[in-house]
Amino acid sequence: MEGYSSCCVQGFNWEGTPEGHETKLGEANTYVTGSNPDVAVLVIHDLFGWKFNNLRLLADHYAKEANVTAYLPDFFGGESLPFDIIADQARWGEVDIKGFIGKNTRDIRRGEIFAAAKALRAQYKxxxxxxxxxxxxxxxxxxxxxxxxxxxxxxxxxxxxxxxxIDKVGVPVLVQAPERDAVYTQELKDYSNKVIPTLNIPYEYHFFPGVEHVFAVRGNPKDETERKAMLRAKNSTVSWLKQWLHE
Structure with a gap:
């Protein structure tokens, strides 16, 4: 289970009704929101997949606030982890993260992720x-x-x-890093901040004290520290998209 830990399934479900619709992007079932004919954003989900309400709500925010058409495709072949276990730590053991990731490795999913990006590149400026x-x-x-x-x-x-x-990145990159993260480790954080500034690309690294892995998509809106961190993460992503996708 290298690259993941139990923190990947924790968190909270958010209230709200997504405003977009489901369609196809190439072969992939996809949630789409927004109507900009020139600018698109590909949103790539976490372990809870393309139907996860929190991610659809975030995609809605990006579409409206950054003036883009946001696409959230299914890259897990119709499967996802069960949403109802998120806030119930006693049930985390029910999730076979190792087995799930074994069916969704980088090598297995890379092709369809690139296909989705190519489809958007062919359609949008x-x-x-x-x-x-x-x-x-x-x-x-x-x-x-x-x-x-x-x-x-x-x-x-x-x-x-x-x-x-990290060595190979070649476009403007925004990284949002929580204080506690067993997956995006301190070693990787330090490496990002050492290497990316040498690559001659725009780079922003935002540090979020007092929160942990998955805060940006599954934080607790009733916890003031987490709520503010989620809002800051959403706002900074919107600002980043506006800056680099609109001339």
Missing amino acids: RVGAVGFCFGGWAVFELGAKGVDLVDCIATAHPSLLTKED
């Missing part, structure tokens, strides 16, 4: 990518030098990220 947890490694690959599929990337508490991914 500007494309960004935002990834959480599982989606973190993917946005770095999409934003690697020479790939030319996205114009900027943003990630919060990425999983499965490697130093090689």
Whole structure:
């Protein structure tokens, strides 16, 4: 289970009704929200998949506040972890994270993630990518030098990220790092801050004290520290997308 831990399934479900609709992006079932004909954002989900309400609500915010069309495709072949266990630590043991990840490795899912990005690149003038947890490694690959599929990337508490991914990034990158993260480790945080500033690309690293892995997508809105961190993460992602996707 390298690259993941029990913290990947913790958190809270948010209230709210998504405003977009379901369609297809290539072969992938996809949640779409927004109507900008020129600017798109590919949102790459965490372990709870494309139907997770919290992510759909975030996609709605990006669409409205950053003036983009946001796409949240299914990259788990119709499967996802059960939403109702998120806030029940006693049930975390029911989740076979190792087995689930074994069916959704980087090598297995890379092709369809790149296919989705290529479909957006063919249709839109500007494309960004935002990834959480599982989606973190993917946005770095999409934003690697020479790939030319996205114009900027943003990630919060990425999983499965490697130093090689960090070495290769070639587009403006926003990293949102919680204080406590067993997956995006202090070693990777330090490496990001050492290497990315040498790559001659715009880079912002935002540190979030008092919160932990998955805060940006599954924080507790009733906890003031977590609520403020979630709001800050959402706002900074919106600002990043506006800056790099709108000329």
